[in-house]
Amino acid sequence: MAEQKTFYITTAIYYANSNLHIGHSYEIVLADVMARYKKLRGYDVKFLTGMDEHGQKVERAAAAEDIAPQQYVDAIADATKELFCDVLGIDYDIFIRTTDEKHKNTVKKIFKTLYDKGDIYKSDYEGLYCIPYETFYTEHNLKVGKCPECDRGVEPVKESSYFFRLSKYQDRLIEHIENNPDFIQPKSRQNEMLNNFLRPGLEDLCVSRTTFKWGVPVEFDPEHVIYVWVDALTNYITALDYLGEDDVLYQKYWPADVQLVGKDIVRFHTIIWPALLMALGEPLPKQVAGHGFLNIDGKKMGKSIGNVVDPRVLVGRYGADAIRYFLMREVVFGQDGNFTNEALIGRINADLANDLGNLLSRTVGMVEKYFGGQLPAAQAPTDFDESLINTGLTAVQNAEGYFDKMQFSYALNEIWDFVRRANKYIDEVMPWQLFKEGGKEDVLAGSLYMLAESLRIIAAVIGPVMPNTPAAIYSQLNIAGDELKTWESAKKFGLLARDARVSKGDIVFPRIDIKKELEELAGI
């Protein structure tokens, strides 16, 4: 038997400083859709996410609440897991926390290895540090005296520190990026890294602090705490037991196939991270994919500007599948997207309630009405069948190409072309007319069969994005067993038994009264 291909996908690990908003949900859903898609395509998938729990920011936040940092991050980690699993339907394989003993031990070993190799050395550091963004700057990096990334004040620091010889890897990094055009996606971010950071020249990186305690200590010099970004970036391999006694996971899954991160942290993942790996003598991830940001009403989302949208509230009102659909449909991969309540409800009403929901309820309703819930085996094709089949098969083929490239918005676009085509088919065939005319039961049954088949195919291909909806469709079409639910089965028409039986179920996506809903949301 051919060996199953592996697929290792990671997200950034989330800061343990607040509850996560709908912008953070975008990234984790994106990764979940890809992981589910690859599983459906037969890959042996490992999907890693987790929490970034060290640093001065966390230490200060815990102190402000008068609790120990560990207690502070424990509560946030529990809430995050609950948000991912129970609210957003994320099916991750590993949830790593940087306070895990295993992780901390490996980070210490990595630091020591690099020190022994001479890639980390001790020297004096004098500079400026942005606590919220956990980054060092020189005067000329600042934007009008403030952190160029988050626009907050920086603090001067002077201390004896350890440094990583980042500058040594500059040429190798440039060469790697130039020789591997897929390493940084999308292409625009690749140019940004080369032109703005790598070609102007890299300085060695300060990788330890002595002014706070909440982090992984340098084992051979415990006054020093390892820089949070070095601690955090290594999670992608410590999670696979890198340098552990048993490193089968590392051997099997590393290098990662896709490391998904937001555009704000592409720099850390395409410069510092690969340089660390080069220094360790380990292979680089195959791809770092930098997605865009989800904005709200056109503005950057953030706690400080008070416009954070809570995914729990949205999922509570509309269900996880609707929110996941919206995020994947509305944001083109690599570009920024915009969240508004109007756009969300608009999509739910148009695409989910009207297009998909109606297709299901009309189809099942007509089989019940005209055939008492069971189609007869004898059926005749209609003139419109060929066009429906062509649209369906083309949609699945195109969607597959887009899924492979994580272009889920385009994939959904293709699938919805098919959903709308199937609805149009009903208007063309006019089953109610055939029924009224009488004597054409075989044509009527044939057309309803085509619709049931279309729904079966649609259910199979929307599964990665909407993990709960296929079950509702399968149950109304009485599809049990797995053969008719596979990705491959979506590439063929005519697999459903001709004498299919249906059972009417709940409306999958009820229509929302937009005016009333917007008023209620405004009051939350």
Ligand code: MSP
């Ligand atoms: N802890 C670091 C990452 C360390 S990875 C070794 C971090 N955490 S974060 O919680 O601030 O962000 C986690 C991820 O969410 C990042 O990839 C970030 O780009 C992404 N997003 C944060 N806000 C976002 C939006 N508004 N929209 C889309 N993604 C967003 O950075």
